[in-house]
Amino acid sequence: xxxxxxxxxxxxxxxxxxxxxxxxLLAVQYAAVAWLTGLxxxxxxxxxxxxxxxxxxxxxxVSESKQQAPAQPAGREFGTTFxxxxxxxxxxxxxxxxQRNWFEVPDLRQEAILGSTVLLTMGLLQLGLSGSAFRVCxxxxxxxxxxxxxxxxxxxxxxxxxxIASIHIGxxxxxxxxxxxxxxxxxxxxxx
Numbered sequence: 001x002x003x004x005x006x007x008x009x010x011x012x013x014x015x016x017x018x019x020x021x022x023x024x025l026l027a028v029q030y031a032a033v034a035w036l037t038g039l040x041x042x043x044x045x046x047x048x049x050x051x052x053x054x055x056x057x058x059x060x061x062v063s064e065s066k067q068q069a070p071a072q073p074a075g076r077e078f079g080t081t082f083x084x085x086x087x088x089x090x091x092x093x094x095x096x097x098x099q100r101n102w103f104e105v106p107d108l109r110q111e112a113i114l115g116s117t118v119l120l121t122m123g124l125l126q127l128g129l130s131g132s133a134f135r136v137c138x139x140x141x142x143x144x145x146x147x148x149x150x151x152x153x154x155x156x157x158x159x160x161x162x163x164i165a166s167i168h169i170g171x172x173x174x175x176x177x178x179x180x181x182x183x184x185x186x187x188x189x190x191x192x
Contacts, residue, residue: 002039003098003114005032007091010122010142014087014129015080019064022138027057029119033145036115040107040153045161049148052165056141056172063176078129086125094121103150112149119146133182137175141168 009029016022030053038046078086098114123143130136148164155161 001111002032002035003111003118006036006115007094007118007122010118011087011091013138013142014122014126015083017080019134020061023057023060023064026060026138026141027054029142029145030054030057032115033119033149036112036149037152039109039112041156045152045156045158048158048161048165049152052162052168053145056168059169059172059176063179067179083129086129087122090121090125091118094118097121105150105153108150108153112153116146116149119143119149121146133178134175137171137178141171144168144171 006029009025009032013022013025013029016025030050033053034046034050037049094117095114098110098117101108101110101113103113103116119142123139123141123146126139126142127136130139144164144167148161151164152161
C-alpha cells in the first residue's frame with residue numbers, strides 16, 4: 001500500500017506543474033518514505049527522515065510565499081502528455097525491477113524494495129525532464145529518498161542518517177535561493 005502512495009506521489013510530482021501542489025506532494029512522499037523506513041528500522045530513524053522532509057517542505061513553502069513573480073522555466077521543459085507517458089513507462093520498469101531483491105540486502109522487505117525502486121526511477125526521470133532548478137531539486141530529493149530507504153538498512157547509524165537527512169534540507173535551501181533570485185528584479189540580481 002505504501003509503495004502505491006510513493007508511486008502516486010512520484011508520478012504526480014513529475015506531471016504536475018504547480019509549485020504549491022508539488023510541495024504538498026513532496027510532503028506526502030516524505031511521510032511514505034518514513035513509513036517504508038519504519039518497516040525495517042526503529043521508529044526513531046523513521047522520525048528523523050520525516051522531520052527532515054517536513055523541514056525541507058517548509059523551507060520550500062516559505063520561499064514560494066516570498067516570491068514576487070512566478071519563476072520562468074529555464075531550458076527544456078516537456079509537455080504534460082509526454083511527462084505522463086514517460087512516467088508510465090518509468091513506473092512499469094520500476095515495478096518490474098522491484099519484484100525481486102536486486103539490492104541484495106537481506107532484511108529489506110518487498111514493499112520497501114518496490115518503493116525504493118520507484119523513487120529511484122522517478123527521481124532520475126524528474127532530473128532528465130526538468131529544466132528549472134526547482135524541479136531538479138525535487139528530482140534530487142526524490143532520488144535521494146529512494147536511496148535512503150535501502151541505505152538506511154545497510155547503515156542504521158543515526159548519525160549517518162542525520163547527515164543524509166541534512167542533504168534534503170540543503171537541497172531545499174538551494175532550491176528556495178535559486179527560486180528567489182530568479183524572481184527578483186534585475187537591480188537585485190546585480191545587473192547594471
